[in-house]
Amino acid sequence: xxxxxxxxxxxxxxxxxxxxxxxxxxxxxxxxxxxxxxxxxxxxxxxxxxxxxxxxxxxxxxxxxxxxxxxxxxxxxxxxxxxxxxxxxxxxxxxxxxxxxxxxxxxxxxxxxxxxxxxxxxxxxxxxxxxxxxxxxxxxxxxxxxxxxxxxxxxxxxxxxxxxxxxxxxxxxxxxxxxxxxxxxxxxxxxxxxxxxxxxxxxxxxxxxxxxxxxxxxxxxxxxxxxxxxxxxxxxxxxxxxxxxxxxxxxxxxxxxxxxxxxxxxxxxxxxxxxxxxxxxxxxxxxxxxxxxxxxxxxxxxxxxxxxxxxxxxxxxxxxxxxxxxxxxxxxxxxxxxxxxxxxxxxxxxxxxxxxxxxxxxxxxxxxxxxxxxxxxxxxxxxxxxxxxxxxxxxxxxxxxxxxxxxxxxxxxxxxxxxxxxxxxxxxxxxxxxxxxxxxxxxxxxxxxxxxxxxxxxxxxxxxxxxxxxxxxxxxxxxxxxxxxxxxxxxxxxxxxxxxxxxxxxxxxxxxxxxxxxxxxxx
Numbered sequence: 001x002x003x004x005x006x007x008x009x010x011x012x013x014x015x016x017x018x019x020x021x022x023x024x025x026x027x028x029x030x031x032x033x034x035x036x037x038x039x040x041x042x043x044x045x046x047x048x049x050x051x052x053x054x055x056x057x058x059x060x061x062x063x064x065x066x067x068x069x070x071x072x073x074x075x076x077x078x079x080x081x082x083x084x085x086x087x088x089x090x091x092x093x094x095x096x097x098x099x100x101x102x103x104x105x106x107x108x109x110x111x112x113x114x115x116x117x118x119x120x121x122x123x124x125x126x127x128x129x130x131x132x133x134x135x136x137x138x139x140x141x142x143x144x145x146x147x148x149x150x151x152x153x154x155x156x157x158x159x160x161x162x163x164x165x166x167x168x169x170x171x172x173x174x175x176x177x178x179x180x181x182x183x184x185x186x187x188x189x190x191x192x193x194x195x196x197x198x199x200x201x202x203x204x205x206x207x208x209x210x211x212x213x214x215x216x217x218x219x220x221x222x223x224x225x226x227x228x229x230x231x232x233x234x235x236x237x238x239x240x241x242x243x244x245x246x247x248x249x250x251x252x253x254x255x256x257x258x259x260x261x262x263x264x265x266x267x268x269x270x271x272x273x274x275x276x277x278x279x280x281x282x283x284x285x286x287x288x289x290x291x292x293x294x295x296x297x298x299x300x301x302x303x304x305x306x307x308x309x310x311x312x313x314x315x316x317x318x319x320x321x322x323x324x325x326x327x328x329x330x331x332x333x334x335x336x337x338x339x340x341x342x343x344x345x346x347x348x349x350x351x352x353x354x355x356x357x358x359x360x361x362x363x364x365x366x367x368x369x370x371x372x373x374x375x376x377x378x379x380x381x382x383x384x385x386x387x388x389x390x391x392x393x394x395x396x397x398x399x400x401x402x403x404x405x406x407x408x409x410x411x412x413x414x415x416x417x418x419x420x421x422x423x424x425x426x427x428x429x430x431x432x433x434x435x436x437x438x439x440x441x442x443x444x445x446x447x448x449x450x451x452x453x454x455x456x457x458x459x460x461x462x463x464x465x466x467x468x469x470x471x472x473x474x475x476x477x478x479x480x481x482x483x484x485x486x487x488x489x490x491x492x493x494x495x496x497x498x499x500x501x502x503x504x505x506x507x508x509x510x511x512x513x514x515x516x517x518x519x520x521x522x523x
Contacts, residue, residue, distance in 0.1 A: 004064050005052070006078040006138045009045040009088065013038055013095075014131035021124035028119040032103060035123035039096040042130065046092035053085045055501050060140060060214065068144070073210040077141040082502035083354050084137040086495055087281055090361045091137070091274050095130045099123060101369045101477045102266035106163050122163050125155040129270060136278050142286070143211040146201050149242070149282070150194045152275060157187045159270070164262045182258035189255040193245035200238025204290070207231060217289050217509065229293070236294035240287050240302075246279030249302075249339055250309040253332050260328035261381070265372020268324060272331045272368075273361035280338050280357055284350070284506055288342075292510040295343070302343045303426075303433050309336030311436070314443035318450070322381045323371050326451060327364065330407055333440055334360050334415075340437060341422035345510060347503055349425025354499040355492060356418035359406075362488070363415050366481040367403030370396065373474050374455070377467050383451065388460030393469040397456045399478045404452050406485045408444040414488035428515045 016038030023031040053061055060079030068076045080088065106122030132152035139145035161183030164176075201211070207227055208216045219225035227235070245252045256276075260268040288295050313333030320326035338360070341353030374389070374396060375381050390397035406413040409420075419441070427434030470478065488495065507513070 005045065005049060006062050006064055006080065009042060009049060009092075010131050010135035010138060012045060012131075013042050013127040013134070016042075017124040017127035017131065020127060021120050023120050025118055025120070028107070031120040031123055032099070035127055036096060036099050038127060039092075039099055039130070042134075043092040043096060046089050046134075049080065050085055050089050050498075053080065053082070053498070055082055055498050059502070059505050063140075068141075072143075073205070073212075074143045075141050075212060076144060077212060077214075078135075078138040079140045079214070080138055081285075081505070082498040082500070083281065083284060086354065086358055086499055087277055088134055088137050090277070090358050091130060091133050094269065094273055094361060094365055095126065097365060097369065097477045097481065098126060098266040098270055100473060101269075101372060102126075102264055103473060105264045105266060122159070125159050125163075126266075126270065128155040129159070129275065133274055133278060137281060140213045141211050142201055142204060142213055142216075142290075145282070145286075146194075146197065149197075149246075149278060150191075152278075153187055153190050153194070156271065156275060157183050159267045160186055160259050160263045163264060163267065178258075179262045182255075182262040185255045186259045189245050189252065193242035193252070196238050197242035200235045200242075203231070203235050203238070207235070213286070213289065220290070220292075221509075227291075232291050232294045233297060236287060236291035236298065239291070240283065240298070243279040243282045243287065244305075244339075247276060247283075247335050247339060248279070248332065249305055249335065250312055250332070251305075253309065253313075256332060257325045257328040260331075260368075261322060261325045265324070265368050265375065268327070268372075269365045269368050272328070273364050276331075276335065277357050277361065280335065280342065280353070283339065283342050284354070288506055289509045295510055296345070299343045299345060303340060303430060306336045306340035306343065307433055307437055309333060310340070310440040311336075311443070314440050314447065317447040318443060320447075321383055323375065323383055323451070323455070324368070324381055326383075326447060327368050327371065327407075330444065330447065331360070331364060333444065334364075334407075337419055337422050337437070337440070340426055340433070344422070344426040344429055345507070346425035346429055346515070347500075347507055348421050348428070350503045350506060351496060351500055352418045352421025352423075352425055354503065355495055356415065356422060358495055359414040359418045359485075359488060362481055362484050363403060363406035363413070366399070366478060366485060367407055369477055369481075370400045370403055373470065374400065378464060383454050386455035386461065386464060387458045388456070389464055389467060390456040391460050392464060392467050395470045395475070396467075399470065399482060400456065401452055402482050402485065404448040406489075408448040409441060412486070412489045414485045414492070416489060417492045 020031050020035045063079040066076045068074045106119045132148045136148045161179050164179035248256050310333050313329045317326050317329035338353045338356045341349040406415050409415040423434055
């Protein structure tokens with residue numbers, strides 16, 4: 001029996017979460033180091049998955065299958081394609097940086113009568129989320145996926161509500177109220193989406209007789225399983241609704257600005273760079289593969305919603321006074337690009353969307369974590385409270401600028417390649433949608449450059465005159481992300497080589513081919 005690599009990659013952070021939570025309260029530093037070492041060991045296993053995965057091999061590799069709940073046909077089935085491998089690697093890569101960036105975010109602090117929750121709990125919850133996200137990327141049993149898709153809401157709820165941002169313009173009492181509101185809103189939105197999906201999961205079992213993604217897709221492909229058109233559409237909508245909430249897609253997005261604004265910067269990165277990717281990933285793996293005809297039926301409406309997300313998110317980012325909420329609305333715009341690429345039903349669009357998931361995770365992590373370092377120094381999230389930072393903290397300002405330029409998809413940085421592919425892939429089939437979506441790029445340049453100008457340039461404000469530059473720990477967080485942004489911006493081939501075969505198979509699932517160019521290239 002071969003070593004269960006996929007199980008080990010998910011179980012390790014779960015065991016690490018329990019061990020971290022069990023560390024005595026007096027040994028907070030030991031808990032931090034334990035969490036960091038577990039995250040690095042998980043990254044090592046993710047690298048092994050990356051090395052062992054053969055892009056030219058079977059669609060699902062490193063598979064594991066065991067009977068779980070025999071009476072209901074539920075199996076413990078795991079397997080990864082190129083898209084899952086890329087996102088597992090992204091998750092495992094970002095968690096150590098999230099832990100390092102949040103090294104002091106949960107340290108005990110007395111503020112009146114309130115005391116922060118134990119440090120151990122903060123890092124244990126981060127590892128618990130990592131375990132659940134990884135197994136969600138690995139699961140090929142629909143019921144198994146659903147369990148962890150929903151279970152990850154619990155640790156995220158406590159991370160948002162219990163370890164929120166300490167910087168608040170109206171004081172600690174108002175901050176606690178806003179954190180509770182943001183956490184409850186996050187939980188309710190996602191629970192409603194999950195309950196609707198549960199109904200669809202049960203409906204799928206009634207129709208198919210099992211929960212195996214591969215068996216159901218195979219039966220649909222060879223004609224042994226037939227779904228009535230109305231049944232397929234209702235099931236598709238049940239799955240898609242839950243994924244659109246998680247993604248988040250307009251108009252189901254309103255929980256995200258609250259959650260990211262009130263969470264600590266590392267937890268905000270965990271939300272938008274890690275957890276939310278499960279939603280867009282699941283659209284590719286489950287919606288398109290299980291319900292190909294319904295996916296094509298819903299495409300025009302989904303593309304319009306994605307376009308609204310792009311423009312709406314960017315417009316609201318332009319008008320933000322809060323740094324973290326600005327990044328949140330920018331992320332809504334970026335997720336619009338990802339979903340547009342998925343449902344453009346072209347290989348360029350879907351390759352670009354998958355690459356965008358990876359690149360957005362890295363660029364948002366870089367920008368938000370540096371913003372978190374900035375906010376922790378000044379104690380304010382308001383843009384108006386800053387000015388002239390580049391004169392007193394040039395390294396901080398420089399890394400903030402690189403993160404911002406990546407967010408606006410500057411050529412030479414990683415997000416540009418993915419955004420370009422999404423726009424090209426969309427334009428070849430839906431030119432009007434593609435043309436309007438390009439305005440999102442213009443608005444991204446506006447909100448990013450205005451943010452930098454107002455915080456980093458101009459006269460030095462008295463409150464930031466003695467602001468220290470990035471420390472060694474903070475540089476260890478930011479420098480690798482900057483290097484990755486530049487490397488993947490110049491040479492994205494390592495990622496595209498992994499994801500492109502999976503994209504071709506997804507295109508085959510929905511029986512779509514790329515439109516032929518109007519002018520043939522010269523031979």
